[in-house]
Amino acid sequence: MKKYGVVGWYFFAIAVLFVTWWFISMIVRLPIVPSPVLVFQTLLAVFIKSIAIHSLYSLWRIAAGLVIAVFVGFPLGVLMGYFPSTDRFLAPIVYLTYPVPKIALLPILMLLCGVGEASKIIMIFLIIVFQVIIAVRDGIRIIPKETYYPLYSLGASFKEIFFEVLWPASLPKFITAIRVALATAISVLFFTETFGTQYGMGYFIMDAWLRVNYLEMYSGIMVLSFIGLILFAVIDIVEKYACQWQYK
Amino acid sequence: MIEALDLTVRYRSQNEIHVALKNVSLTVPTGMICAVIGPSGCGKSTLLKVFAGIIHKYEGKVSIDGEPVTPAKQKIGFIPQNYGLLPWRNVEENIFLGLKIKNTKRKTERNALLAIMHQLGIDGLERRYPGELSGGQQQRVSLARTFLLKPDVLLMDEPFSALDAITREEMQDVFFALWQQYEVTTVLVTHYVEEALYLGQKIVILSANPGHIDAIVDNPLFGSGDIRRKPEFFKMGLELRNLIKRSWNQS
Numbered sequence: 094m095k096k097y098g099v100v101g102w103y104f105f106a107i108a109v110l111f112v113t114w115w116f117i118s119m120i121v122r123l124p125i126v127p128s129p130v131l132v133f134q135t136l137l138a139v140f141i142k143s144i145a146i147h148s149l150y151s152l153w154r155i156a157a158g159l160v161i162a163v164f165v166g167f168p169l170g171v172l173m174g175y176f177p178s179t180d181r182f183l184a185p186i187v188y189l190t191y192p193v194p195k196i197a198l199l200p201i202l203m204l205l206c207g208v209g210e211a212s213k214i215i216m217i218f219l220i221i222v223f224q225v226i227i228a229v230r231d232g233i234r235i236i237p238k239e240t241y242y243p244l245y246s247l248g249a250s251f252k253e254i255f256f257e258v259l260w261p262a263s264l265p266k267f268i269t270a271i272r273v274a275l276a277t278a279i280s281v282l283f284f285t286e287t288f289g290t291q292y293g294m295g296y297f298i299m300d301a302w303l304r305v306n307y308l309e310m311y312s313g314i315m316v317l318s319f320i321g322l323i324l325f326a327v328i329d330i331v332e333k334y335a336c337q338w339q340y341k
Numbered sequence: 342m343i344e345a346l347d348l349t350v351r352y353r354s355q356n357e358i359h360v361a362l363k364n365v366s367l368t369v370p371t372g373m374i375c376a377v378i379g380p381s382g383c384g385k386s387t388l389l390k391v392f393a394g395i396i397h398k399y400e401g402k403v404s405i406d407g408e409p410v411t412p413a414k415q416k417i418g419f420i421p422q423n424y425g426l427l428p429w430r431n432v433e434e435n436i437f438l439g440l441k442i443k444n445t446k447r448k449t450e451r452n453a454l455l456a457i458m459h460q461l462g463i464d465g466l467e468r469r470y471p472g473e474l475s476g477g478q479q480q481r482v483s484l485a486r487t488f489l490l491k492p493d494v495l496l497m498d499e500p501f502s503a504l505d506a507i508t509r510e511e512m513q514d515v516f517f518a519l520w521q522q523y524e525v526t527t528v529l530v531t532h533y534v535e536e537a538l539y540l541g542q543k544i545v546i547l548s549a550n551p552g553h554i555d556a557i558v559d560n561p562l563f564g565s566g567d568i569r570r571k572p573e574f575f576k577m578g579l580e581l582r583n584l585i586k587r588s589w590n591q592s
């Protein structure tokens with residue numbers, strides 16, 4: 094019962110949201126606020142034909158940016174957290190560049206890397222990587238030094254210390270950082286996809302808007318939201334599984 | 342055999358140098374339990390960390406079985422003050438940690454694991470995480486990890502002090518039974534006179550500022566069965582207490 098309880102509340106929340114939307118559409122009665130029923134009909138009709146390819150492009154850009162950010166950010170965070178000397182050297186660089194609003198760099202990125210895939214993926218990378226570096230570093234810094242003692246006295250190598258302590262200890266903060274960064278990354282992705290591409294949910298939504306096809310526009314928004322929802326759900330499941338010990 | 346010769350350890354913190362141990366010389370022969378007793382801050386943990394290969398910066402000579410302390414080569418069983426369990430590993434993984442790092446984990450070890458868990462009265466807890474265990478159970482897991490490794494030396498830092506009085510005596514018995522089976526050279530740090538008397542063949546009295554050895558007492562009561570409620574035990578305890586009081590007041 095308890096297991097289905099959570100899912101049940103989600104369905105309830107979805108129902109409330111759609112009923113509210115439906116009421117507003119009935120009251121306003123404008124094409125810019127269509128009824129959710131019509132939007133669903135449109136979504137079913139055009140998803141395979143025209144939305145699916147755009148959602149795949151968006152997903153691919155998020156995945157590529159995320160993967161690169163993790164591969165760059167995680168090791169840097171570990172080095173900075175575990176070796177104070179690395180931190181002294183790298184922390185100023187990270188702190189000076191972290192507050193720069195990454196989206197403001199988009200024009201420069203587009204000039205340097207073109208308006209194609211590279212600039213979009215780098216944009217997502219930039220947004221996620223700083224959060225990962227800082228979260229992993231802090232996650233490792235707060236490990237009490239006693240935690241390492243049994244490993245030191247067993248003569249463990251750095252690799253063993255990494256897998257026995259650094260990785261599991263920083264995992265919860267690392268996952269939280271990705272969750273936070275992904276929300277920003279999706280908004281920024283939308284923005285970058287309105288430039289220099291014929292593909293992606295951002296393009297699809299803005300294109301539908303220009304064509305004054307509000308039903309398709311809403312379908313696009315629903316799909317983009319759904320992508321976000323799925324990503325969050327996956328992160329939650331990974332966290333529940335990988336960080337079980339935290340909930341005991 | 343564990344040996345320290347003129348061991349001096351300094352800590353440097355914010356331009357200030359603190360001498361934690363000064364000219365400590367100590368020999369623990371193979372197969373002996375040596376209890377180290379001293380007031381808090383006198384350098385007991387520091388001494389163990391040097392033996393465990395955690396502190397490398399010291400003056401003097403320290404050796405295990407005639408070799409310099411090298412955790413990668415020797416099998417050092419170290420039980421820190423907070424039991425040293427990894428919170429993200431379950432009981433089974435925590436117990437196997439020593440064997441895993443030493444690359445000696447084999448299929449047959451699972452029987453050894455179950456046997457030692459049974460002996461320590463923690464059967465059935467394999468899948469639990471340390472956060473789901475009582476202090477006494479964590480202590481048992483820590484002992485299981487260490488004894489399963491069959492260490493060359495065993496170092497324990499106030500292993501039973503966080504436990505309530507009843508559990509503490511029970512754990513002392515559990516430990517002693519295990520120790521008799523393995524007879525591993527042991528240094529046991531404590532601040533309880535009774536614990537030192539019950540478990541120490543040799544009792545080392547440390548004093549603070551800077552940490553140094555005041556006296557080394559051979560314990561005639563060691564190993565003579567359940568002595569904790571006998572008059573000799575109380576008498577010896579009183580003597581030891583007086584000795585400790587005198588030396589701690591002097592410094």
Ligand SMILES: Nc1ncnc2c1ncn2[C@@H]1O[C@H](COP(=O)(O)OP(=O)(O)O)[C@@H](O)[C@H]1O
Nearest residue numbers: 352354359361380381382383384385386387388
């Ligand atoms: N990492 C450290 N940096 C500076 N001083 C330390 C450090 N660790 C311990 N000390 C100091 O060294 C002394 C001995 O510490 P410790 O060995 O932990 O004592 P005990 O275990 O006997 O209580 C204490 O005065 C303590 O403040």
Ligand SMILES: [Mg+2]
Nearest residue numbers: 385386422498
């Ligand atoms: Mg101590």
